[in-house]
Amino acid sequence: MKKITKQFIFSALSMTALLFVGCQEEPELTGQSTVEVAQNVTGTVQFVAPLAATQTVNEKNEGKYQYKLNITNAQPVDIYVKVKLKSGTATRGMDFDFDDQLLIKAYTTSVTGNISILSDGVFEATENFVLEIGGDVNISNASIPATTVSFTIVNALSDNLDLKFNFNKSFSDGSVTKTLCGIGYDMDFYVLDANLKDTKIYQAAASGCPEILTVTPAKFPNGTYHIYYDLYDNHGLHTMNTPEFTIPISVDYSRGGSNVSGSFNQEAKFATTSKALGYEQGNTSEPFDYVVTIIVNNGVYTLKNSVPTTVATLKTANTVLNTIKQARMNNKK
Template sequence: MKNINKQFLFTAVLLTSLLFVSCYEEDLTGQSTIEVAQNVVGTVQFVAPLAATQTVNEKNQGKYQYKVNISNAQPVDIYLDVKVKSGTATRGADFDFDEHLIIKAYTKSVTGNINIINDAVFETTETFVLEIGGDVDISNASIPASTISFSIVNGLADNLDLKFNFQKGFVDGTTAKTLCGIGYDMDFYVLDANYNDIGNYQAAASGCPELLTVSPAKFKNGTYHIFYDLYDNHGLPAMNTPEFTIPISVDYSRGGGVSGTFNQEAEFAFTSKALGYVQSANNEPYDYVVTIVVNNGVYTLKNSKGATVANARTSNKIAAAIQHARLNNKK
């Protein structure tokens, strides 16, 4: 009888304890120590040199930044989208930007980036307008619409690129061949206004075609004459083919600017019978191609009519300059 009473008393105490714990947990339902600030206002702050509206040169490619600030920090992340509102520029080719921004919990700002891209392609002025915020109400934060406008003007590369072409197809007996295919080797040397070798042998490297980059670092303001030198004819004069003219053309291009082709004047051309460096005076291995005038970043191509070239007084000097270039050129 004693044992039954003790067991009953223990069971009653246990049930009372469980009831107390259950009621204590239920009283906490719905309570939280996290408080969300109400009526939080967001603003967009431009980081210099960024402004609401600007015109930029794509050559000065780089990053522009702005900040989105909120008046009170939130205990949760705030997500914000940025979109292209209008414009003619192409995202990924002309510009790029952070499309999704996150103001992290317990912080009050985030930085957005806009990148201008230099694509080195000649284009007309292009535009784009980005919209930040607007019709956004996230986590109690209202961010009024703000726009940033860009006009991108064409950027011009510093360098002028030249490609010297002398390729031509011909028939040796009954076999079709090409000058580049047989290893025909022409070099192009740069002489200054006084017909001195300047030591630039970029376009004298056994290439077909040969390439030359005219850069401000290597070409100071002044006049430069390009002369060709037949380095190796690879047996062309002895081949069973009718005599033909070796054509020389110069493709020129400047990133972000115009491009085109300059054709050597016929009076300076030579033929397939040219022997090479050692030959008679009436069949010289070198002659004039084109003149380049450099003036504060402006490049002008001229033919012999626009600049004085080989004449009776300079022919010997030019020959000496070409010989000097050939001896100093390390292929």
């Protein structure tokens, strides 16, 4: 009986020691899950130059405007701030765009917002819009008073004149209806200067149907320019079962931001016919002629025919033929 008592006491002491050691090894976690939330947080909007509370901008000067939204104390949670379109006649996505929600990430104190002015190249009256930043946040202990920013957008006139040279036409090859563009009829348009020299501007000599030319201040300084067509390849049109017909050329013109556009028709006396052979058919002498004259004067573009110029006379000179031949060699299709 005495032996059993001693053994029991030893076992109990051993168990107590184990429990004591186990309690000593358990880490102290008191207070580790506490989240400190700052109270009475306030926010302010700081405009980044050139942005101001109110401004008038030209649509041509499209770009991004920025501002910073700052809060006085960082928070342990994300803060979402709304940006609203308050009023205006401008169209979002066409005339302007903006970040409609700002996120101040947890443990940070600021975020950058963006407002973009867009150029749509369409003639429009002066437009405007007003944005409201803040005034609506997602946590009760933060206050960001609403700040407004307003824009007036003035219509922009493009620096460029866009030209489209049309020469497509439907015709019948026996009982089959075809088009010039469909058979690959290839007419190039070369730009000559006032002295009928090659300007090496070959944008409208690229096998397109129609051909496109953009008149820019960089490539077309003040001066007079004459446009000549060159029949590069008639793709067998002259051998098809169709009566001879005239191939008139028209020039569609437009300028971004302007309400002025229209079409200029080539004078009939310079038009070619379906029987004319192209350069690819071995005709190296006369598969070309005059189309239109462009006068550039400090951003003003004027289209004229041959009457007020000397083009009608000069076109028969070897100067033009030699210029066209040289242009064909320089132009790499």
